[in-house]
Amino acid sequence: MRLYSDGMRYIFLAPMLVAAACADHAHQATPAHLHGAHDMSATDTRQAVRFPPELRLQTLAHMREHLAILGEIQQAIGRGAYDAAAELAEHQLGLSSLAMHGAQEVGPLMPPGMQQAGVAMHRAASRFAVEATNAGATNDPRPAIAALGVLTAQCVACHASYRLVD
Numbered sequence: 801m802r803l804y805s806d807g808m809r810y811i812f813l814a815p816m817l818v819a820a821a822c823a824d825h826a827h828q829a830t831p832a833h834l835h836g837a838h839d840m841s842a843t844d845t846r847q848a849v850r851f852p853p854e855l856r857l858q859t860l861a862h863m864r865e866h867l868a869i870l871g872e873i874q875q876a877i878g879r880g881a882y883d884a885a886a887e888l889a890e891h892q893l894g895l896s897s898l899a900m901h902g903a904q905e906v907g908p909l910m911p912p913g914m915q916q917a918g919v920a921m922h923r924a925a926s927r928f929a930v931e932a933t934n935a936g937a938t939n940d941p942r943p944a945i946a947a948l949g950v951l952t953a954q955c956v957a958c959h960a961s962y963r964l965v966d
Contacts, residue, residue: 846963851909853966860964862901869893870952873928877944882936885944886929893925893951910962917958924951 851859869892876885890896907915928947935944 844963846961847911847914848965849910849914849962850966851906851964855906855909856964856966858902859906866893866955870948870955873932873948877932877935877941877948880941882932882941882944886932886936889925889932889951890929893922894929895922895926897925898922914958914962917954917961921951921954921958924954927951 869888873885873888876882876888892900903918907918910918924947928944928951931944931947935941
């Protein structure tokens with residue numbers, strides 16, 4: 801389907817491709833109880849992870865920043881600004897951002913599964929950055945959009961499994 805004459809024909813398909821990518825990888829990244837997570841009357845079965853109050857607030861702020869960056873990445877992909885999307889992903893979410901987010905400080909406070917989920921998210925962001933860079937060369941955003949779905953699924957899986965408490 802061609803919506804725009806300026807090479808942005810995939811913009812309409814982007815939400816569907818992200819949903820498909822999440823569905824394809826959700827079984828790998830999402831716990832079984834996530835499917836009922838939208839039921840607000842359900843008991844919160846996520847594992848509580850204790851952080852010192854100040855570090856908890858700082859970590860939650862970083863997570864909100866991650867969410868905002870995911871939105872910026874989606875906007876960049878929508879504009880066809882693949883290099884900008886790659887730059888955001890790698891330097892704000894990818895493996896090269898670990899020091900910026902204080903991973904050395906918060907990592908030891910996390911249970912092993914949460915640590916693994918965090919590293920998987922950062923790796924997925926770096927893989928997305930590569931795919932977004934490739935999209936700039938090929939003008940085919942589908943692999944990048946699929947990689948963005950995997951990245952998002954990592955975030956969802958961690959938030960469905962863990963919650964920070966004082």
